[in-house]
Amino acid sequence: xxxxxxxxxxxxxxxxxxxxxxxxxxxxxxxxxxxxxxxxxxxxxxxxxxxxxxxxxxxxxxxxxxxxxxxxxxxxxxxxxxxxxxxxxxxxxxxxxxxxxxxxxxxxxxxxxxxxxxxxxxxxxxxxxxxxxxxxxxxxxxxxxxxxxxxxxxxxxxxxxxxxxxxxxxxxxxxxxxxxxxxxxxxxxxxxxxxxxxxxxxxxxxxxxxxxxxxxxxxxxxxxxxxxxxxxxxxxxxxxxxxxxxxxxxxxxxxxxxxxxxxxxxxxxxxxxxxxxxxxxx
Numbered sequence: 711x712x713x714x715x716x717x718x719x720x721x722x723x724x725x726x727x728x729x730x731x732x733x734x735x736x737x738x739x740x741x742x743x744x745x746x747x748x749x750x751x752x753x754x755x756x757x758x759x760x761x762x763x764x765x766x767x768x769x770x771x772x773x774x775x776x777x778x779x780x781x782x783x784x785x786x787x788x789x790x791x792x793x794x795x796x797x798x799x800x801x802x803x804x805x806x807x808x809x810x811x812x813x814x815x816x817x818x819x820x821x822x823x824x825x826x827x828x829x830x831x832x833x834x835x836x837x838x839x840x841x842x843x844x845x846x847x848x849x850x851x852x853x854x855x856x857x858x859x860x861x862x863x864x865x866x867x868x869x870x871x872x873x874x875x876x877x878x879x880x881x882x883x884x885x886x887x888x889x890x891x892x893x894x895x896x897x898x899x900x901x902x903x904x905x906x907x908x909x910x911x912x913x914x915x916x917x918x919x920x921x922x923x924x925x926x927x928x929x930x931x932x933x934x935x936x937x938x939x940x941x942x943x944x945x946x947x948x949x950x951x952x953x954x955x956x957x958x959x960x961x962x963x964x965x966x967x968x969x970x971x972x973x974x975x976x977x978x979x980x981x982x983x984x985x986x987x988x989x990x991x992x
Contacts, residue, residue, distance in 0.1 A: 731763035732756040732818055741792050749799060753807055756818035758853070759795055761786055769820060771850025783835055784848060787824040789858060795821065798858045805873035811989020816854040816880060825857045842934075846872075849879040851887070878953045881985055885949055888984075896952070896980040899926040899973050903942040912939045926973035928955060952981040957992070 733756070734746045742759065749757040761769040761784075771784065789795050798821040807815065825845050828835040837843065846860040856876070861869060885893060903925050912918045918939025922930055929951040931941035943951065955964065955978055968974040 729765055731765040731767060732758070733764065735764065742795060745792075745795060745799060749803075753803070753815065754812050755815045757799065757802075758818055758820040759789055759798075759822070761820060761822075769818075769853055771820075771848060771853045771855060781830050782838065782848075783828045783830045784855065785826040785828070786820070786822040786855070787826070789821065789823050794823075794858065798856070801858070801861060801869070802856070805869055806876060809873075809877055809991050810880065811991055814880065814884065814989035816849070817851070818853040820853050820855040821858055822855060823857065823859050825855055847876055847879065849876075849883045851883070854880060874954075874957065877990070878950050878957070881953050881988065881990060882946065882949050884988060885953075885984060886946070890984075892980055892984050892987075896949075896977055896984070897945065899977055900942070900948055903927075904948065905931070905942065905944045907941050910940075914939060923968065923971045923974060926971070926977055928952070928968075928974060949981075952977055953985060956981040956985055957990070 734743045734750070738744075738747075746757045746759075749755075758769065763769055789798060802819055802821070825848060827838050827843050827845050827848075829838045830836075844857070846857050848855045854876075861872060864872060908921060912921060918930060922928065922939070922942065925942060927943055927948060929943055929947060931938045931943050931947060959978075961975075961978070961982075964978045965975055968978075
């Protein structure tokens with residue numbers, strides 16, 4: 711079984727291989743450059759604090775999970791001091807990388823203070839449709855950008871919870887680009903229902919969840935307006951829900967909770983297999 715990997719697969723390599731725009735100058739000996747070199751040497755992925763690469767081009771995060779996400783544009787507020795850059799790097803190395811095998815690690819991390827989100831339409835930058843103007847992180851194919859201001863005041867438990875959200879996004883983005891038999895088997899259960907509205911109206915989890923479970927889903931559709939128990943989740947939402955289940959729940963717990971829904975148990979087993987083979991480390 712073959713998975714797309716960030717560290718050695720051709721599709722994720724910079725287009726100009728002779729002048730790798732992600733690499734740090736061999737002769738640079740300033741503290742930031744040394745930090746970036748050491749990070750790559752230890753972790754096999756690049757570390758960035760600026761979206762202007764060493765060739766002068768602007769970083770393109772790469773294609774997102776769905777085509778509709780690819781008209782997004784981002785600008786960044788940078789970390790101001792080397793101390794902030796060290797702390798940001800420590801967060802990645804302490805909370806993220808221990809759970810990401812080398813095949814699963816992003817091609818690069820862009821660590822900034824804040825991320826500004828726009829939608830690119832008709833040659834102009836506009837407010838994004840989802841209303842999220844300052845996301846905490848953005849996961850793409852070429853880079854994962856993280857706004858470090860979001861974690862500055864977090865407690866230890868909050869950092870752990872936040873890192874789990876990030877790992878789910880990283881996993882979902884990589885899984886979505888797979889054409890493997892296991893992922894096709896996973897999507898086959900709910901393919902014809904993704905993003906579809908039910909007939910009639912359903913309000914509340916008590917009435918809505920059994921209808922979702924009957925179609926192999928464990929969470930409904932959700933958008934900026936709230937939770938829609940009348941709507942089945944999108945593929946993106948279904949993948950993330952099952953990644954979360956596979957990361958945090960044992961097979962015994964799933965079998966007990968969903969004993970009346972064998973398709974959910976089967977999808978759980980498939981997702982558990984996928985993330986394990988990708989390199990997720992609990």
